[in-house]
Amino acid sequence: MKGYNFAYLDDQTKRMIRRGLLKAVAIPGHQVPFGSREMPLPYGWGTGGIQVTASILGAGDVLKVIDQGADDTTNAVSIRRFFARTAGVATTTATAEATVIQTRHRIPEKQLREDQIIVYQVPQPEPLSRLEPSRIETKRMHGLADYGLMHVKLYEDISRFGQVSISYDYPVMVNERYLMSPSPIPAFDNPKMDMMPALQLFGAGREKRIYAIPPWTRVKSLDFDDHPFRTINAPHPCGLCGATDSYLDEVVTDNHGGRLFVCSDTDHCSERRAAGHVGTDGFQEAAE
Amino acid sequence: MSNELSPGFANPVADAQSCFRAVLDAMARPGRVHAISGVSAPPPLCDAAAAVLLSLIDQETPLWLDPAVAQAHGWIAFHTGALVVEPTEAMFAMALALPDLAAFPDGSDEMPETSATIILQVASLRSGRHFALEGPGLREPRILPIDGLPADFPAIWQRNHGLFPRGIDLILCAGNELTALPRSVTIREA
Ligand SMILES: [Zn+2]
Numbered sequence: 001m002k003g004y005n006f007a008y009l010d011d012q013t014k015r016m017i018r019r020g021l022l023k024a025v026a027i028p029g030h031q032v033p034f035g036s037r038e039m040p041l042p043y044g045w046g047t048g049g050i051q052v053t054a055s056i057l058g059a060g061d062v063l064k065v066i067d068q069g070a071d072d073t074t075n076a077v078s079i080r081r082f083f084a085r086t087a088g089v090a091t092t093t094a095t096a097e098a099t100v101i102q103t104r105h106r107i108p109e110k111q112l113r114e115d116q117i118i119v120y121q122v123p124q125p126e127p128l129s130r131l132e133p134s135r136i137e138t139k140r141m142h143g144l145a146d147y148g149l150m151h152v153k154l155y156e157d158i159s160r161f162g163q164v165s166i167s168y169d170y171p172v173m174v175n176e177r178y179l180m181s182p183s184p185i186p187a188f189d190n191p192k193m194d195m196m197p198a199l200q201l202f203g204a205g206r207e208k209r210i211y212a213i214p215p216w217t218r219v220k221s222l223d224f225d226d227h228p229f230r231t232i233n234a235p236h237p238c239g240l241c242g243a244t245d246s247y248l249d250e251v252v253t254d255n256h257g258g259r260l261f262v263c264s265d266t267d268h269c270s271e272r273r274a275a276g277h278v279g280t281d282g283f284q285e286a287a288e
Numbered sequence: 289m290s291n292e293l294s295p296g297f298a299n300p301v302a303d304a305q306s307c308f309r310a311v312l313d314a315m316a317r318p319g320r321v322h323a324i325s326g327v328s329a330p331p332p333l334c335d336a337a338a339a340v341l342l343s344l345i346d347q348e349t350p351l352w353l354d355p356a357v358a359q360a361h362g363w364i365a366f367h368t369g370a371l372v373v374e375p376t377e378a379m380f381a382m383a384l385a386l387p388d389l390a391a392f393p394d395g396s397d398e399m400p401e402t403s404a405t406i407i408l409q410v411a412s413l414r415s416g417r418h419f420a421l422e423g424p425g426l427r428e429p430r431i432l433p434i435d436g437l438p439a440d441f442p443a444i445w446q447r448n449h450g451l452f453p454r455g456i457d458l459i460l461c462a463g464n465e466l467t468a469l470p471r472s473v474t475i476r477e478a
Contacts (some may be wrong), residue, residue, distance in 0.1 A: 006305075015345075018312070020401070023401035025312065027401060142398065175472070199312075215427075216424070
């Protein structure tokens, strides 16, 4: 597009973010400060992720953008169009076809590959922020790997509720050193981060932090020997494709309280349906 | 003077991006070797080292230059605008032989990202002594041949890795090829 830098950001800004990304990769899970720039989209729209994507993207990349698992939300469509216009890159909704996947709040169900990079949009990069408001203090804790505060919080949860009461943004230890926010993905997705073949990059625009997990790196959800971390599968299959192992969203289908549980990952669901899998509510879908 | 200098990247935006992606992938998968293109380096630099300088260095990155790089000083200054500094002030270094790592900033426990990155030009990443790398980014140990490191490199690196999360990161360049050794990786003679 005329008048734009490739992928919007100027060369100097890209170099600054690229240098930060290299340090982030060299120190897995550590939050690296960066000079976040104003972007032509509001902060809630993932300006951190957008800046990371803009700094890594090349003309040969194929970009997928998801929001809560869906490719067709306003947010995902806007970001995809933004890069199609400013970088001229090819875009896709198919997880398998993408070389770069920018995401808000989900990890695709399909196992990512060595030749893919996933970029997470992060609203709050500091996993200790709700327990310790002082940034100076949390930096000190990370420096010393002093995470007693988080363990105490989790253990209090267990003694009060019988389990950890965190269903999103469940804290992880990266490479047995840094406590890290996985961004507000469901705890269901946490195990996908562990030993993932793809490079994982995280961008927080408002908080001006980037961090990373190299491929094949240990990512462990915090837990205790007597209360191991467990994900809970939905008690029913996807209504459209019948999947029993995917993360489901509840969809209201009519004005009479009708509800349907469907895959949050729309590409995963449509790929399964295209392959002939049908859920209990699937015929209705096919008939329309 | 600038008229006598060889040019930078043929396609500055695209070449810088592809060189960066090569370095990013090498840092994420330590020891994986990538070939770069788009630049013909001024002596004594190899093409890969010149490309890394063009991709990452600018007036915001104080740079230490190995005296052996003096011949390319004008080219580096013209194309990057980098301030040339002493090792203790350097964010990056361009070296033709491994310098004393202890002379460079290794960051702090709270800000380990403030350590220096050393771009080290070696003779080859295809032959030479074999090193076994292990750590984040590697599913199994990777064997990397490197020709051009000092005899006691494994011991030097063990000290550097032992500082983690502080420590120096290395970008190795030979001819038109590059790879990286982040501080997170352990290295032994294979
Ligand atoms: Zn489904």
